[in-house]
Amino acid sequence: MPVLTSDFTPTFLFKSGHLNTIYRSVFSKESCNYKRKRISTWDKDFIDLDFSLVGSKTLVLLIHGLEGSSQSKYIVSTTKHLNQKGLDTVCFNLRGCSGDDNLLLGTYHSGKTEDVDFVVKHLIENYNYDNIILVGFSLGGNLTLKYIGEQSENISPKIKGGIAISVPIDIASGEYELEKLKNKIYLERFLKTMKTKILDKAAKFPEFNLDKDQLAKATRFKHLESLYTVPVFGFESPEDYWEKASAKPYLSKIEIPTLLINSKDDTFLSDKCFPIDEAKNSKNFFFETTSYGGHCGFISSFYNAKNNWLELRIERFIRQNIQINLL
Template identity: 65%
Template structure:
């Protein structure tokens, strides 16, 4: 049932998927003032949370994508728009993404929902919010969708709804798509920062036994997952990681209103990442596929006042479900 028709239709240059994907990061100016709170985890590590408060009883939790942070332009834009509508926000920096290396050899991965559960419970128990909304982008969107299904029976009753944007819900197929020539420039940029982080881990944790030469030659995400993600997080290999971390199998278990907003022209996503069948069969999982938008883009034009379609769409969904 919940397949939604989209109203997003950008001006001509933004109908190019790559242009829309990179425009926000390269050209849009976004600023926000955060108040950082560090919380200690059950496994002797820390997670940094960046709050932007307006005195609301509703908190919107924002979860960034691969190698993003609270400083990602899409996170700042969402925080500003949510604040303007009277909602508090908190940007959840995944482990190792807050500007300071975390204390364990493990950082984060696409399916590490135990961290999401821990953070949401901390927010629900520590602060006096009546309502919590979760918004996740790309990798953070995969975490959001997986969490909403995997923890459907045990998550806080304060969670009212969730939103996911541009999500690689099937990691095996999206990994192959990212390995194609058209996405080489994106993968190269991701691997630059991932390599630097893992080399630092190898220095701080010599017992990790990293093959540095292979890491430096890594060309695709599979190479990285073979060398770091799978062994460090206890998966038997990259295929085991992709299968267990993908959110797609959990969509049918979602019990609270949850929407996936994604574009048909997303250069990162293959056909397997558009869960039309799952949305059609669900009462709680909604799917909105735009014709254009790129990956976490959804920019309409060069005019700043017209570039909040995504944030306005989120706000509309939140207001419908509070």
């Protein structure tokens, strides 16, 4: 039942998925003054949380995408908008993404919801919020959806809902799509930063015995997963990782209001990342597909003051479906 019709209608040039994907990160000049809190984890590591507080009883937990951080422009713009509407926010910088390398060999991956669970419990135990809402982008959206689904029977009553944007909920097909020629520039950018991080880890943990020659030759995510993700996190193979980390199997288990927004022109997403049947058969999982918007873009025009459709859509879902009062 909850399959939603989108009202996103950009101007002509922004009907290009690539322009919409790139524009926000290149041309947005917004910034945030966060207050950072470093928390120690159960496995003798740390996670950096960046708060932006306005004195609300509702906290929105933001989770960024692959190789992003609290400085990612979609995180900054969402933080500022929600603050203006009277909500506190905190960005969960995934391990190794806050600007300081984490202490362990392992960093993060698309399905590492034990870290989400740890952060959520920390917020509940140490802060006096009545409501917590999860908002995730891309990889962070996969974490958001997977967490809400797999915790459906045990989730805290303070977790009132979730929103996920531009999410490759089926990792195997999403990776295949991202590795096509049309996404060559994005893929090379991701691989460059990820290879650098893996090399840095190998230098700090020589017992890891990284095959640096194979790393240098890597041209696919699967190659990096075979060299790093699989052995470090205990998966049997990249295929095992894809299956266990994907959020799609958990959508039917979602029991609180949760929205996924994916664009048809998002070149990162395959057909399997558009869960129409799952939404039709759910009372709590809402799926909205737009014709345009790219990946984490949803920019309407060159007039920046009007480029807030995504933030307004997040706000509207919080008002109408999660039923939280905003300014």
